Amino acid sequence: MSFLMKARFSGGMAESHQLPAYEGAQSLYGISRSALITLNYLAEGRVRRRDFSPRGFQINLIESRRGSFEAIFEIITNPGMMTIVGSLGAYASAEFVEKFLASTVRRSVGEAADPTIEELEAIDSLNTGDTSALVDAIEPAMRSAHTVINHGAGAIELLTQRAELAALNAATKQYVWSSIPDDEIHEKLLGIASYNANSREGRAFDYELGKTIPFSISRDADRTTVAEILKSITSYALRREGDTLRSSVAVRYTRVLSADDRVKKIKILKARHELLDLNN
Incomplete structure (x- = not known):
């Protein structure tokens, strides 16, 4: 199986079919490294930041x-040799690989993943501890991918024949370059979409934002907190199937913010069934 991924640079010098050599090369490096880390995980089932040994896939700059300036990547995959893809049965396709790659990149710039990926996480077909770690692993590469933004180009679109995988611009550049701890205590009702007990990480649906956000549970959190998180996962899954069962859980948490005050991640300190119960 194979597909083409186009990196389309627009604005600035890109409109004249050229890019500054260093900045352009750094952006292509960041894009290709983000793809390498992501596809290596699908092949090996392990999040690596170095010492790659690609098996079951290949990434070529062809x-x-x-017009403006476009770079074409050829991505070749063999699902039978890819640990994660091969375990997904009917989902083992080039389209799934595209969606997974797009979701990882989108999450790294603060955007929502493809619904298919979130559904697979909700039913534990995809390990949320791994997918969260994967977003963290590609962050340095995504910073490199943005090098040419405002330094030769205004935006980069990552496209396949099926869809736009992601759009990189000045706003996403600001997002990936900023992580500001906010130790102020917040309380809110969230729906727990997925959770990995080993890593104590998962994703929670924020009803106000209309998307899931990554979270970790504090090592100091009590057992009731973990129990309420697990209850919410079950309720959230039923709700997705049309059940009207209330799926929210009250959480007390701190945040990590981007420079524009978007929430990048939260740390859950305490969870209870109702907001009033957080004081008990």
Whole structure:
């Protein structure tokens, strides 16, 4: 199986079919490294930041095109040799690989994942501890991918024949370059979409934002907190199937913010069934 991924640079010098050599090369490096880390996880089932030994996939830079400035990547996969993809049965396809790659990149810039990926996480077909770690692992590469933004180009679109995988611009550049701890205590009702007990990490649906956000549970949290998180997962799964069962859980948490005050991640300190119970 194979598909083409196009990196389309627009704005600035890119409109004249050129890029500054260093900045352009750094952006192509960041894009290709983000893809390498992500596809290596699908192949090996392990999140690596170095010492890659690609098996079951190949990433080639095959050509560049004028208008504005486009670089074309060829991504070749063999699902039978890819640990994660091969375990998903009917989902083992080039389309799934595209969606997974897009979701990892989108989450790294603060956007929502593809619904298919979130559904697979909700039913534990995808390990949320791994997918959260994967987003963290590609963050340095995604910073490199943004090098040319405001330094030769205004935006980069990552496209396949099926869809736009992600859009990188000045706003996403600001997002990936900022992580500001906010130790102020917050309380809110969230729906727990997925949770990995080994890593104590997962994703929670924020009803106000309309998307899931990554979370970790504090090592100091009590057993009741973990129990309430697990209850919410079950309720959330039933709700997705049309059940009207209330799926929210009250959480007390701190945040990590981007420079524009978007929530990048939360740390859950305490969880209870109702907000009033957080004081008990």
